[in-house]
Amino acid sequence: MGPTLRALLAGLAALLVLAGCSGGDESSGGGGGGGTRTVESERGPVQVPAAPQRIAVLSGGLAGDLFTLEAPVVAADPRVLGVQNDASGFPPSWSARAQQQGTQRLASEGAGLSIEQVAAARPDLIIGGGQGFTAAQAANAYPQLQQIAPTVLLPAFTQWQDQLTRIADVVGRSDRVPGLLQAYQDRAAQVRGALRVPPQPTVFLYQSRDGKSYVITPTAALPAIARDLGFTPDDVITKANNPPLFGTGDSFEVSPELLPRVADAPTAVYVPIGTQPLAQVAANPVYARLPAFSSGQVYEVPSTSFRPDYQGAMSTLDAFATQFR
Structure with missing residues (x-):
């Protein structure tokens, strides 16, 4: 671990201590609040913020659902299989929402996962896993990621409904899923007809x-x-x-x-x-x-x-x- 990363992790630890002393009542907008909850991860149960305010997502294949759920994404890997990013460096399907939130682009274009870059984003929750090589990157870096923030590694979903439902549970937005699934069913029925x-x-x-x-x-x-x-x-x-x-x-x-x-x-x-x-x-x-x-x-x-x-x-x-x- 280099000196830059040590300094970032030390600073983050100090912030977490201060947050703990505050009683968990503060939030940074978007209807957040204190407290934690336990969710399932590929590495076992993980205690995560009840209403995360600074999410880092290490897979472009997972990031889109976070934006659909209107979750606060502070940093995201922009790589999505077969998709060419627009001028902003994000996939067109969620580029506008990423720019609106001020989401930081994590290392891409063949670069490996930068632990320093993730730490610099000061996330309160890290989400990785899913499909593709970015899942392997997150799994290999799991011990270091845990030192930065609670880290949830998700399985490789074959159905988008399962992925959306699981991500919503991790970030405390499961109440939004039924409406999204119904919108899909309604559109499918319209198209089929x-x-x-x-x-x-x-x-x-x-x-x-x-x-x-x-x-x-x-x-x-x-x-x-x-x-x-x-x-x-x-x-x-x-x-x-x-x-x-x-x-x-x-x-x-x-x-x-x-x-x-x-x-x-x-x-x-x-x-x-x-x-x-x-x-x-x-x-x-x-x-x-x-x-x-x-x-x-x-x-x-x-x-x-x-x-x-x-x-x-x-x-x-x-x-x-x-x-x-």
Whole structure:
């Protein structure tokens, strides 16, 4: 631990002592208050502020739900899979809210987690975990993060509803969840009523940056949203003979030789998380001979549809409404 970090941690400890002496009655706006509560974490129960006022979130995939819940985010990792940040350095879906709150951008562009930067933000709660390499970064740094503030590591959720509900519990805003879930159900019903559902079943695909082909599992978030709209995700697991799953289990790699057998559904939905747009992939002979591609029944949805937060789920509904009207 370097001298800069020691000084930051020492200063933070002094602030926490002063806060404890104050009786926990002070808050920094937004209807806060004193007291603590115990929540579940991947490392066991953690005592967190009942109404946190300075949250540092170490995963861009989790940050969007905090902004949706109108939680006070003092610092956030801005990296979201497949998303190019705007001029502010934040993802477009929550850039305006981050700037309005004065949220600090944590290290990005391939840099590792900076403990000094997290400590400098003086958070009263740290949230990490979720999906992707940022979850591993937070897990590796957990002992140091605990010295800064109560740290909650969340599991890798496969459904956005579970993620939203858990985050809301951690930050004491569970009362907002029913209304958000109802808004999704209402919008899904509206979209479904106006859709022209193409021939079923549907296969869900993406291509990684290195050109490898991946198929999304039927139980992942995107196929689940499509199912809410009347689509039938194809049983690609059986067609691929129960392949090893990638990452958190929401997709698996398929060789060019096996792809025609696994992705033979009459309709396909493509997610451009590897930055290659549908037009470019469709020109690839491996894909061009797939039934959905050859018949013109392949459709592109935003990259945020693959592992969506709440706003990603809502934008996916909008994308289906546009593609299948």
